[in-house]
Amino acid sequence: MIESLKNFFYPSSICIAGASTKEKSIGYELLKTILHYGYTGKIYPVNPKTDEVLGIKCFKKINDISEHIDLAIVVVPKLYVEETIDRLISRNVKSIVLITAGFKETGLEGESVEKRITEKIKNAGGRLVGPNCMGVINTSDAIKLNATFVAEKPEHGTIAFLSQSGALGAAVLNSLRETDIRFGHFISVGNKADVSENDLLEFWQSDPSIKTISLYLESFSDGESFIKNFADGKINKPVLILKAGCTEAGMKAAVSHTGALGSSDRVVTAVINQFGICRTKNLTELFNSAKGFESFPLPVGNKIVVVTNAGGPAIIAVDALEKEGLQLAELKEATKMKLRDIVHPEGSIENPVDLLPGGTAEQFKSVNQLVADDDNVDAVVSIFVEPVMVPAFEVVENINSVTADKPILQVVMPLPEFWNQYRINSKYKTPLFRQPEEPAKVLVNMLRYKNINRTVERLKPSKSVLELKPENRFLSPSEINLLAEHYKLPLIKSFVLNERELGKASFEIGFPLVLKGLSSEVIHKSEAGAVAVNIRNSEELIEASIEISKRFNRQGLALDGFLIQPFIKAKHEILIGGFRDPSFGPMIMFGSGGKYVEVYNDTAIKSAFLSEQDIDDMISSTAIGKILAGVRGEKEINISALKEIIKSTAQLMLDSEEISELDFNPVIVSSEGEFFIVDARVKVW
Ligand code: ADP
Ligand code: MG
Numbered sequence: 001m002i003e004s005l006k007n008f009f010y011p012s013s014i015c016i017a018g019a020s021t022k023e024k025s026i027g028y029e030l031l032k033t034i035l036h037y038g039y040t041g042k043i044y045p046v047n048p049k050t051d052e053v054l055g056i057k058c059f060k061k062i063n064d065i066s067e068h069i070d071l072a073i074v075v076v077p078k079l080y081v082e083e084t085i086d087r088l089i090s091r092n093v094k095s096i097v098l099i100t101a102g103f104k105e106t107g108l109e110g111e112s113v114e115k116r117i118t119e120k121i122k123n124a125g126g127r128l129v130g131p132n133c134m135g136v137i138n139t140s141d142a143i144k145l146n147a148t149f150v151a152e153k154p155e156h157g158t159i160a161f162l163s164q165s166g167a168l169g170a171a172v173l174n175s176l177r178e179t180d181i182r183f184g185h186f187i188s189v190g191n192k193a194d195v196s197e198n199d200l201l202e203f204w205q206s207d208p209s210i211k212t213i214s215l216y217l218e219s220f221s222d223g224e225s226f227i228k229n230f231a232d233g234k235i236n237k238p239v240l241i242l243k244a245g246c247t248e249a250g251m252k253a254a255v256s257h258t259g260a261l262g263s264s265d266r267v268v269t270a271v272i273n274q275f276g277i278c279r280t281k282n283l284t285e286l287f288n289s290a291k292g293f294e295s296f297p298l299p300v301g302n303k304i305v306v307v308t309n310a311g312g313p314a315i316i317a318v319d320a321l322e323k324e325g326l327q328l329a330e331l332k333e334a335t336k337m338k339l340r341d342i343v344h345p346e347g348s349i350e351n352p353v354d355l356l357p358g359g360t361a362e363q364f365k366s367v368n369q370l371v372a373d374d375d376n377v378d379a380v381v382s383i384f385v386e387p388v389m390v391p392a393f394e395v396v397e398n399i400n401s402v403t404a405d406k407p408i409l410q411v412v413m414p415l416p417e418f419w420n421q422y423r424i425n426s427k428y429k430t431p432l433f434r435q436p437e438e439p440a441k442v443l444v445n446m447l448r449y450k451n452i453n454r455t456v457e458r459l460k461p462s463k464s465v466l467e468l469k470p471e472n473r474f475l476s477p478s479e480i481n482l483l484a485e486h487y488k489l490p491l492i493k494s495f496v497l498n499e500r501e502l503g504k505a506s507f508e509i510g511f512p513l514v515l516k517g518l519s520s521e522v523i524h525k526s527e528a529g530a531v532a533v534n535i536r537n538s539e540e541l542i543e544a545s546i547e548i549s550k551r552f553n554r555q556g557l558a559l560d561g562f563l564i565q566p567f568i569k570a571k572h573e574i575l576i577g578g579f580r581d582p583s584f585g586p587m588i589m590f591g592s593g594g595k596y597v598e599v600y601n602d603t604a605i606k607s608a609f610l611s612e613q614d615i616d617d618m619i620s621s622t623a624i625g626k627i628l629a630g631v632r633g634e635k636e637i638n639i640s641a642l643k644e645i646i647k648s649t650a651q652l653m654l655d656s657e658e659i660s661e662l663d664f665n666p667v668i669v670s671s672e673g674e675f676f677i678v679d680a681r682v683k684v685w
Contacts, residue, residue, distance in 0.1 A: 004127045005195065005203040007095040009138040009185050011070035012041045014147065015093070017062060017084050018076035018100075019045030019053050026099065027075045028054070029149040030135070037146035037153055044069065062087040071095045073135065073147050078102040081131075085117050089124045096121060097147065098130035104191045105132055118193040127199075133190030134166040137173075139183055140209060148188070150174060157182020158211035159290045160204045162197055164189055164218045165244075172283065180423065180431065181287045182294070184210050196221035198229065205235050212293040214240045214286055223271070223583030230275035231458050231609045238293045238449045240278045242286045243268055267581045270605045274614055276452030278445040285441050291431035292442035296407035298450045299443055301378040303329035305371045306352035308383040309359040309390075313413065313436035314352040317381055320437035324444040328352075335374040342366050357387040365398035372404035379407045381439045386414040393421050400428035407446070409439035456611040459647065461654040468658040470685035474520075477563070480680050487648040489664075492676045494565040499545055503538060505564055512536050512567040514678070517548040518560045525679075526595055528555060534567050568676050572637075573666035574624055576646055576677075578608065578653040580660050586653035590646055592624040593666035608650040615643050628669065637673040645675060658684045 016034070020027030031045055031054055044065045045058045052058055059065050062084070072093045076084050081100050088096055103114035114131060121128045129136065135148035139156040146154065150173035161183055163169030169188040172181070185204070189195060197215055204210045213235075220226055229235050245265075272279040280286040304326050308314035318328065328351045331339075339349040342363055348354040353371065355363055364382065372380050382399055386392045392414035399410055411433045412418065422432070433439055465486045466479065475483070477496050484491035495505040496518065506513060517530035525531050529551040532544035545562060552559040575593030580586055584607060591603025604618040604625075619625035619642065628637050645667065653659060662682040667675055 002203050002206050004094065004125075005199055007070040008097065008127070008129060008136050008187065008195075009145075009207075010143055011095070011145070013044065013067060013070045014039070014041060014145070015044040015046060015062065015065060015069045015072045015088075017046045017072055017074045017088070018080075019047050019058060020075075021047070021050055021053050026149050029151065030073065030075060030099070030147065033146050033149060033151045036151060038144045039146075040142060040144050041070070042067065062091055065091070069093045071097070071147075074098045075100060082113065082117055085120060089120060089126065092124075094124075094126040096126060096128050097133065097135060098128060098190075098193075099133055099135060100130075101132040101190075103131045104193070114191065114193050122194060128194040129187065130190040131193060132166065134169050134188040136188070137183060137186035139185075148173060148186070152176050154186070155180075155182045156184065158184050158209065158294050159214060159287075160185040160187075160200070160207075160210045160212070161214045161216075161290075162187050162189055162200050163216045164192065164197075165216065166190060168216055172287075177423070178419070179287060180429070181291065192221050198222060198225050201226070201229055201235055201239070205237055210237065212238045212240065212290045214242075214290045216242045216244070216283075216286070218244050220268075220583050223581065224585035227271050227275055227584060227607055227609065230277065230454075231607075233454045236454050238278070238290075238445075240280055240286050240289050240445070241272060242280050242283060243272075264581065264583070266605060267584055267587060270587070271584050271607050274606050276449060276454065278448060280441070280445075284438070288431075288433065288438055289442050289445040292407070292409070292446055293449070295431050296409070296446070297405050298446050299379040299407055300450075302326045302443075302447055303376055303378045304381060304443065305329045305331065305374070305377045305379075306381045306383065307355070307364070307367050307371060308352050309355045309357055309364075309387070310383065310385040311354065313383050313385060313411065314354065317383060317411065317436040317439065318352060320440035321381070321443075324440045326440060326443060326447075329371075329374070329377045331371065332374050332376055335370055335376075338370050339367060342370075357385075358389065360390055361394040361398040364395050365402060368399050368402045368408055369404070372402060372406050372408060377406065379409065379443055380404075381409050381411065381436075381443075383411040383436055384413065386412075386418070392418045393425070396422065396432065397426060397428065400426070400430050407443065409433060409442060411436050411439060453611075453613070456613060458609045458611045458614075459650055459654055460609075462651070464656045464658075466656060466658075468656060468684050470658045472685055473683070475682040475684065480682055483652060483682070484677070484680070487652050489645060489648055489652075490667075490675045490677055491680060492565045492568070492678050494563050496561050496563050498561055499549070502541055502545055502562060502564065506538065506541055509564055509566050513541070514565050514567045515541060515544045515548065516563040516565075517552055518563055519552065519557050520560060521557050523681075524595075528552070528557065565678060568668045568670050568678065570666070570668040571671045571673075572624065572628065572669040574628075574642075574669060575603065575663070575665040576649050576667055577664060578649055578659070578662045580653070580657075586650070588618075588646065588650045588653060590618045590625070591622045597665065608653040610647065610650045612643075615646050618646065619643070637669055638675075641675060645677075660685045 018027045019031045045053050048060050050058050072088050103110040138145045166188050204213045336349045344356050347356045384395050512534050515532045522528045535541050573594035577589040586608035588608045589605045592600040602623045604621045664677045667677050
């Protein structure tokens with residue numbers, strides 16, 4: 001699979017189907033950009049109407065090209081796309097970038113053509129990028145391919161960038177001379193008819209010229225495969241994602257609490273964090289972090305020192321650091337003493353170190369060197385606001401020359417002329433940041449990447465115990481019993497019976513007990529007045545059953561029977577649930593339970609491919625988890641038993657693909673610290 005992508009970035013020859021002599025047309029601009037950037041391979045433009053385009057030989061038909069074609073870029077009008085693809089296939093072209101739009105994004109008809117073309121290419125053993133995309137770039141000297149219509153000359157670097165949106169990709173390329181992002185590879189994947197982020201992740205992981213992978217996504221092609229790549233430890237390069245479309249509502253038509261609380265955006269955030277991927281909020285954050293990975297060593301810890309010549313920006317920087325959970329380093333006395341010799345007497349030798357507006361380039365250099373050499377410091381944020389008397393360029397270059405194996409992130413707030421001067425004259429070209437709050441995110445992303453354990457044991461699917469047909473129903477109590485037994489889930493002993501059998505069953509369970517009216521029409525029993533708790537004797541039992549029957553009658557609900565179970569005096573009510581996300585597959589949820597789950601909204605979700613650490617994180621990230629672990633000297637409950645229940649529930653979700661949603665709500669924690677699942681609902685597709 002990886003080999004099949006190679007020619008998209010490393011072609012020795014390319015064919016441009018639809019090259020044009022008409023200025024400002026895509027077929028013209030694309031070829032012009034390719035020539036302008038200095039592609040090192042052979043170029044075969046094709047256009048039936050001309051022999052020459054932009055000074056090079058043009059072929060009338062694809063079949064006229066007798067040499068081998070590694071990569072075809074197709075920009076012909078939509079009407080000719082299929083015919084062109086057929087020709088390319090017949091010429092044994094295996095890598096095709098289809099830039100032309102007007103397919104799936106336009107409706108059903110376009111979708112079916114797109115499908116047909118994709119199948120043809122795949123059946124011939126080829127791969128398709130696009131359609132509706134804007135091309136590919138490889139900046140390496142050996143290739144020098146800019147097969148997009150943005151006439152920029154991107155500088156070479158180690159960042160790979162995938163954009164699902166063509167326009168956004170173009171915008172990023174347009175801004176290169178301002179943002180100084182240095183790409184190794186760029187690809188716009190458009191409709192992702194074939195090649196998707198999953199292919200490229202694998203490809204870039206294996207390509208030594210790429211150090212950091214950055215993705216702009218609007219949707220995941222196959223979220224479960226995406227996270228499996230990480231779960232299996234196959235991807236270990238830093239991966240940064242900007243995922244747009246954050247406001248999607250919860251799972252449509254969710255029938256459980258778990259489903260309703262598991263909105264797709266929460267799922268995305270949860271899995272991204274779980275597998276050590278960095279989710280960024282905007283493009284600045286995405287590329288700042290990518291540059292961070294590209295240019296700085298990973299910080300060892302979270303102790304940061306701020307060096308500045310201005311108070312305000314330093315405060316903003318410190319706020320941002322603290323918000324990200326980073327800490328201000330405590331400088332060693334020895335460091336402070338040395339700083340005292342350099343820093344103006346009215347400046348500060350405490351962190352943030354303040355050189356005052358008079359701080360010179362030499363002072364900035366010595367101070368940065370001193371704090372970077374301090375063992376208590378893991379990273380430096382150096383801020384320079386250009387005053388009248390000290391030129392920015394000198395300061396920045398001086399700091400760039402500091403030798404340290406720690407990141408030194410510079411924030412520069414100069415006159416606008418500075419940026420061009422830096423771009424042209426800098427010896428180091430280290431990335432600079434424009435706002436004092438920016439370095440915090442970069443450092444936290446680098447730290448998170450460094451701290452993630454990529455080789456942890458995770459739960460894996462095994463064989464399902466139930467032969468379930470996907471028939472869109474809730475499992476019966478006896479089916480749930482079977483599951484609970486197999487997965488050692490602490491399901492409370494219950495009996496399902498009719499009115500007349502109540503008396504007998506109450507003997508077996510004993511008082512106090514709980515009576516629940518059952519109906520296939522009722523999802524939340526307490527809402528229908530179908531739950532009577534703490535029933536202490538037979539009279540109360542009869543009374544409660546009559547009351548429930550009446551209520552059902554009044555609401556026109558069919559009463560299918562009663563369920564009785566022991567009454568457990570609850571110390572806490574928790575929720576453990578699972579659902580199958582349409583993209584990311586089996587998910588697991590833990591949090592505060594009971595009737596008011598939606599109100600408390602105190603839940604954590606993760607992919608069911610759990611590690612021990614994930615389970616600990618789920619528990620400790622919720623309020624109820626913290627309470628269970630023991631607050632204010634309260635006796636802590638048996639957390640390892642709780643972890644086992646979460647683990648078994650996740651295993652159940654992994655094993656039984658037919659289960660779409662399940663809800664154990666509540667799982668009661670008794671005053672003795674024991675767990676009882678008193679309400680279990682399991683839905684199959
Ligand atoms: P539903 O969720 O359908 O409304 P539940 O079976 O979860 O019905 O019951 C609702 C509430 O009743 C629970 O949140 C809990 O407070 C209480 N409850 C249910 N079963 C028991 C039980 N066996 N012991 C103690 N309290 C219970
Ligand atoms: Mg319930």
